[in-house]
Amino acid sequence: MITKEEIKHLAQLARISVSEGEAEKMTSEIDSILEYVGQIKDISTENIEETPTLQNIMREDTVTHSPGEHTKAILSNAPSREGNYIKVKKIL
Amino acid sequence: MIDLDKLTIKTAHEHLMKGDFSAVDLVKTYLAEIEKKNPELNAYLEVYDDVLEQAKVADERISKGENHPLLGIPLAIKDNILVAGKKATSASKILEGFVAPYDSTVISKLKKQGAVFLGRTNMDEFALGSSTENSAYGVTKNPHDTSRVPGGTSGGSAAAVASDMTLGAIGSDTGGSLRLPAAFCGVVGMKPTYGGVSRYGLMAAVSSFDVIGSLGKTVEDAQILFEAIKGRDVLDSTSIDSDSLSKKQLIIGVPWDLINQEGIDLKVKENFKKVVKNLEKLGYKIKDIKLPNCLALYYIINFAEVSSNLARFDGVKYGLHIDGKNLLEDYVLTRGQGFGKEVRRRILLGTYVLSAGYYDAYYGKAQKARTALKKEFTEMFKEIDLVLTPTSPIPAWKIGEKSDPLSVYLADVFTVTANIVGLPAISIPSGFMELEGLPAQAGKKLPLGIQFMAPHSGEDLLFEVGKKFLNEVL
Numbered sequence: 001m002i003t004k005e006e007i008k009h010l011a012q013l014a015r016i017s018v019s020e021g022e023a024e025k026m027t028s029e030i031d032s033i034l035e036y037v038g039q040i041k042d043i044s045t046e047n048i049e050e051t052p053t054l055q056n057i058m059r060e061d062t063v064t065h066s067p068g069e070h071t072k073a074i075l076s077n078a079p080s081r082e083g084n085y086i087k088v089k090k091i092l
Numbered sequence: 093m094i095d096l097d098k099l100t101i102k103t104a105h106e107h108l109m110k111g112d113f114s115a116v117d118l119v120k121t122y123l124a125e126i127e128k129k130n131p132e133l134n135a136y137l138e139v140y141d142d143v144l145e146q147a148k149v150a151d152e153r154i155s156k157g158e159n160h161p162l163l164g165i166p167l168a169i170k171d172n173i174l175v176a177g178k179k180a181t182s183a184s185k186i187l188e189g190f191v192a193p194y195d196s197t198v199i200s201k202l203k204k205q206g207a208v209f210l211g212r213t214n215m216d217e218f219a220l221g222s223s224t225e226n227s228a229y230g231v232t233k234n235p236h237d238t239s240r241v242p243g244g245t246s247g248g249s250a251a252a253v254a255s256d257m258t259l260g261a262i263g264s265d266t267g268g269s270l271r272l273p274a275a276f277c278g279v280v281g282m283k284p285t286y287g288g289v290s291r292y293g294l295m296a297a298v299s300s301f302d303v304i305g306s307l308g309k310t311v312e313d314a315q316i317l318f319e320a321i322k323g324r325d326v327l328d329s330t331s332i333d334s335d336s337l338s339k340k341q342l343i344i345g346v347p348w349d350l351i352n353q354e355g356i357d358l359k360v361k362e363n364f365k366k367v368v369k370n371l372e373k374l375g376y377k378i379k380d381i382k383l384p385n386c387l388a389l390y391y392i393i394n395f396a397e398v399s400s401n402l403a404r405f406d407g408v409k410y411g412l413h414i415d416g417k418n419l420l421e422d423y424v425l426t427r428g429q430g431f432g433k434e435v436r437r438r439i440l441l442g443t444y445v446l447s448a449g450y451y452d453a454y455y456g457k458a459q460k461a462r463t464a465l466k467k468e469f470t471e472m473f474k475e476i477d478l479v480l481t482p483t484s485p486i487p488a489w490k491i492g493e494k495s496d497p498l499s500v501y502l503a504d505v506f507t508v509t510a511n512i513v514g515l516p517a518i519s520i521p522s523g524f525m526e527l528e529g530l531p532a533q534a535g536k537k538l539p540l541g542i543q544f545m546a547p548h549s550g551e552d553l554l555f556e557v558g559k560k561f562l563n564e565v566l
Binding site: 002007010011012013014015016017018026029030032033034036037038039040041043045048049057059070073074076077078079080086088089090091 | 176189190191193194326329330384387388389391392399403406407408409410411412413418419420422423424425427428429431436437439440441443444445447453454457458460461463464496497498501
């Protein structure tokens with residue numbers, strides 16, 4: 001059984017605010033989903049490697065666009081900015 | 093007057109080339125239809141303001157002698173695919189006001205052909221859901237019965253095709269998001285091989301499952317759209333060029349165990365059995381196969397990748413920003429209020445299955461089971477060429493009927509497998525079921541669909557069997 005405290009802890013890790021009432025409701029929903037997907041434990045996976053075969057895809061490291069070509073379009077989406085900088089609250 | 097009901101991408105193209113009508117005439121007819129039907133159906137979140145200009149450009153290209161299968165053809169685009177200079181929100185509040193700074197590769201390719209984009213269509217927020225009920229901008233209604241869902245997550249795209257508000261549509265498929273709405277709305281939905289279409293400019297949901305595909309009224313239309321967008325792209329390192337497979341006598345595998353289990357609607361089963369008989373009459377060999385229920389495996393990987401992919405939405409770079417006392421509170425409030433219920437739930441579930449104490453039991457185990465499933469399919473495709481199932485275990489449900497999230501997940505039982513293994517798959521209309529019971533439902537019919545899965549790069553096999561089944565001219 002997952003507890004309400006665990007839900008609140010997960011929300012904190014995921015940087016998501018949840019109200020008391022919502023945490024309460026989510027506890028039972030998430031609990032039943034975890035119980036369902038917990039069926040995965042019954043699947044036999046002996047002698048099976050976890051990672052699929054991956055390969056590197058490389059391209060030439062060349063300049064693909066002129067300086068500042070996309071700056072305006074990208075920065076205009078930022079909620080808060082100062083000149084060509086994205087503005088955030090101080091961290092320290 | 094252009095008769096939209098009978099029109100397909102193929103026939104519209106012929107008319108445009110012969111000059112029977114212009115691209116401007118055609119899109120005007122669609123815009124009028126959208127104006128009439130969209131207020132109720134809510135398939136489009138936005139109709140672009142430059143549709144007529146786009147059509148004029150297409151007409152100029154036609155008059156200069158250009159000829160492409162999609163030149164002047166009106167299309168609807170799912171709200172998670174970027175079109176430069178247009179809004180794109182993945183039907184989420186957290187991306188309200190976001191304007192795409194560049195074209196996705198599929199859009200660049202369609203623009204080269206001269207397709208006309210009518211607007212962006214509704215979906216489940218960030219492509220998480222099965223009914224389009226998880227949109228932050230209201231549910232899309234099923235054109236066959238407006239009290240029911242259109243399926244999801246590309247529900248707006250499928251409803252738009254089914255109600256003649258577009259000729260074709262582009263959407264994405266993470267676990268059935270093209271096929272399920274296609275089945276619920278009575279149209280064709282095609283999910284290519286993993287990597288078969290570039291995802292540059294598609295908002296990521298589950299990166300190891302996501303693929304862009306097409307919706308159309310006919311198999312041929314879905315194929316024309318797929319041919320236009322497919323192929324390797326340097327901007328998406330997971331994209332591939334697919335070789336075409338072709339075979340003389342196709343053997344179709346049917347997982348009867350899975351179809352005969354509990355939870356499959358009796359009328360769906362009845363319809364499916366008829367389909368199997370029809371295919372036998374068409375000369376296909378049917379073989380009983382075993383297929384596991386892959387929902388647990390699918391959802392664990394889905395939660396994990398969603399929680400990781402959606403970490404980028406923090407109210408700093410784009411979209412919604414809710415101001416708190418400090419940076420941490422900015423994040424927490426923005427994400428708490430910007431994401432809808434289902435998205436928040438999946439992020440928490442993903443955080444859980446990836447956390448140190450549970451990783452091995454859930455995510456690690458699921459990855460191993462995924463490798464095992466791929467091997468199973470490799471073996472299976474030595475004996476058979478296609479796998480056939482119903483697309484959905486149940487028909488379109490009533491809006492608001494399923495309040496328990498788990499019960500919605502179960503509708504994906506037949507579709508998720510193709511995404512786990514990366515196989516191409518197609519949903520094809522297989523008739524209608526009559527509704528019984530309440531007098532209000534008398535005479536109403538709901539579309540049903542069947543799904544074929546093929547080996548990697550086997551799209552041509554899907555188109556071939558689909559056209560034969562629907563009796564489309566080959």
